[in-house]
Amino acid sequence: MSTAADTQQNLIGGEGLAPRSGSHFDVPAASGLSSWPRSDGADLEGALASLRSGLGLWGGMDRSARLGILNAAWAAFTGGPDPDGALASRFGLSQAECRETLLGAEAQPALNPDVLSSRFEGSSEPAEGTVVFIRLHWSELFKDLFVCVAAELLAGRCVLLVSDPRVPGLAQGLADLLLGAGLAPDALALLHDDGETVLRAAFVSPWVGGFVLSGFEHQELPDKRASGDGFGEGIVERASTAWSYRLLAPCTLCVGVDEDPRLAARRVASELFSRLPSLSGQLPGMSSIVHVPPRLFSAFTTELLLALEPPEGESVSDEPPCPWVDGALATYLEQTLTDGIDGGATLIHEERRPSFSGDPTSGTIQRLVFTNVESEMRLLEHVRPAPVVLLRRQNCDPASIPSTA
Secondary structure: OOOHHHHOOEEEOOEEEOOOOOOEEEEEEOOEEEEEEOOOHHHHHHHHHHHHHHHHHHHOOOHHHHHHHHHHHHHHHHHOOOOOOHHHHHHOOOHHHHHHHHHOOOOOOOOOHHHOOOOOOHHHOOOOOOEEEEEOOHHHHHHHHHHHHHHHHHOOOEEEEEOOOOOOHHHHHHHHHHHHOOOOHHHEEEEOOOOOHHHHHHHOOOOEEEEEEEEOOOOOOOOOOOOOOEOOOOEOOOOOOEEEEEEOOOEEEEOOOOOOHHHHHHHHHHHHHOHHHHOOOOOOOOEEEEEEOHHHHHHHHHHHHHHHOOOOOOOHHHOOOOOOOOHHHHHHHHHHHHHHHHHOOEEEEEEEEOOOOOOOOOOEEEEEEEEOOOOOOHHHHOOOOOOEEEEEEOOOOHHHOOOOO
């Protein structure tokens, strides 16, 4: 195992290193705050130098040998995806919930090489023996992150992995698993950054052959990289950069005209708000708009409110606060509440919990349900996946509604 798991450092050449900037950023944890390195361009150069030195060894390895190392890491992960409980604490989940959430429902004992396909398409795919920059939004969780990194490694490329600052332990845990399974130390580097300093520096580096990113807003590669061809060791040719960006956005659910309102309400509540499949709605593809046939609308609304009530004898406060609700999401939810009320929608359900600090006077919204939502309302312009449900009276064919996830 690397020292990064204990010291919360960057990981370059298999060794934990402090950031060149000397600064850090804090992340909420169950026991308080944890400190993570704030990387900069100098850290990027060090990471790329390490990866360039490993390109020949890793890229020249037989593909079956590379797959064997990835399978060993996968087996270690499925055996215990959160051995010290750090991620469970960060998400506010039990160990059992964390395992199911991180792994998903289809955790096989061995990787199917057919699913390890690069996210790049056709001619845009980086050449074998190049470095790929990967930074995924935390809501992709561990399985998607593992598959994404493993696909590039299997293709013979080295990976520069940058963690999501909300849950940097996800990327850190993956790096430790891969190195513990025998991955060449110079085939993977891990940097932490709570902004875009590393990403912007990578944009202008001639040594990054491709970018794999995900998030709620499009990231576009600048038209021109930095002037000059020198980069430490002579002149290099600038090749075109491959680019893959997954835009995370909500989709839409439909209630069928012949559905039982009670069963439909339970299905919607489970898909939108249950802790495991959606972490209260922050995962990609979270459905925020529900189309309900007019003749079922009243009955469905009643059943949905019943489905959202806490079990008898329990209250919302019986469950621990969810530390993964960050400040940006809290602000977004407050604005959504204001927009909905000002726009004339009817708020029929609001749940608040204390903030992570435990201060009961500074609670954050956990979920909202609006009804009587009309097409001209600003609420429908909100595209970020969040624990919000907008009910509309409308018949629809589920197959006719495009998913934006």
